[in-house]
Amino acid sequence: MGKRYYCDYCKKSFADNPVSRKTHLNGVVHGQNKRSHYNALRDEEETLKDESSKRPCRSFLSAGDCKFGERCQYSHLTNEDKARLTEIVNKKKKLAEMKLQEGSREEDNSVLQSLNAWQSEKTAFQRESENGSIVRKASAIIFPDYRLASCFNTIVNPPPSLLPPTKEELRAAEYAEWG
Template sequence: MGKRYFCDYCDRSFQDNLHNRKKHLNGVQHLRSKKSWYDLFRNAAAILQEEQSKKPCRKFLQTGQCDFGSNCRFSHMTEEDLEKLNAQVQEERRREQQEDGADVLGGTIEEWLEKRAKRLSLVQNRYRSPPPPLLLSVMLSMVAWGLFLALLLTPLATHVKP
């Protein structure tokens, strides 16, 4: 007996030669099994986009079942299902933005720029008067430290007058 080919999608095996393998890989059963396998791993956004582009299936809406099943070219999702899927997509996007460190509150770039401009103007307006005492003391200590370093780094001959 020769080599055997096992198809993981269809869960069956057959004699491995070019003709049999080609015939199986192009077969309807294999293509359906392969599609159903990859559909398990599709994200909600792709499913939502595909379902929104389809028209509703009349047979499914009338009887609650369709002879074509998952191969139907019409949508079997109700408005409620689409709304739930849309909410799931929005939640995934929000979570993704949160992981990326983006602004979770959402909104447009213009809104964010307006908020930023207001925040910066408040900070600038807050310090137009003389700085608070703590900041003033820190600034003075930095000036004193700078003078000390300048004296320390200059040659000794320049400090002594003849």
């Protein structure tokens, strides 16, 4: 038996060959199922925008049912549904604006704090340079502290190429002059 293609939208499987797959993907039922799947994932703002541009469906409003269902070109939202969606959209917009304002305040505070920290470091550096202690610090070699990445901690015996160099190895290393 050959490979089978399973369509998640239609919950149906069939022989996986180019002709039957193309026929299925271009089919009306598949298109309806795909459209209804993505319509269920739309947010309120998109739904309100689409439904506001449509005229109300007469058969749905009078009988409460429409023979076209989701394929109907008219809106099946009542005025109460539209009002509810409008309220939800407005609340979401207000929350987004409030978060944006709070975020900008926090950003301003963090920028001020980082500027103050930078300024204090700069003044400390200037004081030390006036005292001559910077020269003594520059003569000492500072080696970086290499650590094994956390994703490699589970390896029992990692190869030497993954192991970080020790400070002794860095001190003993000879560097060639380039140029």
